[in-house]
Amino acid sequence: MSPMTPVDDVVEALLARAVPLARAERLDLAEALGKILAEDIVASVDVPSADNSAMDGYALDVTDPAMHVGGLYRVADRIAAGYTGRPLTPSTLTRIFTGAPMPAGANTVIIQEDTRRVGDLVEILDMPAKADNVRPRGQDIDLGQTVLSMGRRLQPQDLGLIASVGVARVAVYEPLIVGLMSTGDELVEPSGTIGPGQIYNSNHYTLSGLIRQLGMTVMDLGLVADNADATQRALLRGAEEADCIISSGGVSVGEEDHVKAAVEELGGLDFWRIAIKPGKPLAFGNVAGVPFFGLPGNPVSSFVTFLLIARPYLLKLQGTTDTAMRHVWARASFDRAAGNRREYLRVQLNDNGKAELAATLYPHQGSGVMSSVSWANALAEQEIDQVISAGDWLKVFPLS
């Protein structure tokens, strides 16, 4: 039997093959949340566009010899945010408010709290240094600067940043279309009633949720019976309309497993034995040129392999540059013997009171135990041959 391929090698090989989607659309900024930027955003303005006051106070010229602590000065002008004032008159102050542009000739702002009103005049109680309380032009962004690069998933604060340089519409990638099929004669949709030997189709709901959480569109290829014909028909339908096809089940070595043969017939299969637990039988290939993932049928296995193996690939197809899963470190609060595949354990992370995270293991780690995934808030990685003892540091991947 061929040796099992390490998970990291599989992910690397997949990323090397993934060709980002070409379809982009131009959306209003407000519609672009969570989308992947398909262009660089270059500032055509300085932000801020002029030197302006960071505080409410008085603008003045620190180099004016008339200015000193204890001196009383006339307020010759007043500038609110949104307006421009006259150039500073020597030996006077200009009343200024936060965000208002500095008047020509002024180079500092004395905050209101460091002054005292004496009739019509203002006394200086403390002299600021040059440039104090002034936000210089371009402090945040310089004209010509790339503020965000293509491939970025747009967060609310990114929309704000783009707006701050006066861009109202952005090019983003259209959502990837992922064809999703569930194989197995035993499967019944949750709206139906199961008879002996049947189970409800749960994988569709988990996987479509995971796909939609990535901002992609699910094309439902339905329940697919365990025979060559039905499998090929579903695959071909997916290949016509989807950017990628994902199936669950039917990729093991039994004679009821038709997916591998069908994919080989319609395109090609690249690999399928991966050193990952749960989830060893996983197929990757293409159907008429459309990339195809055959995830294992066991619900926990399809969940884990989707996240660890399919997700980075799909993200790259979608045009995303950041494809890595975030990890943190946590202390095991359990012991566990080593294995010969890299294992992803369902754990809960909790603060252990010592400014560390503690990882608690779900007691039933079987690949059919969906409760473990729902209960968990992270997957802990157990390397091949790694013995885990309570107190050991574990690499964990938070699930949200």
Ligand code: AMP
């Ligand atoms: P298979 O990979 O087709 O041999 O399936 C492995 C196990 O996962 C079997 O117990 C199947 O009944 C189960 N299974 C397959 N597909 C699904 C599904 N869509 N939802 C829930 N369980 C499934």
Ligand code: MG
């Ligand atoms: Mg099956």
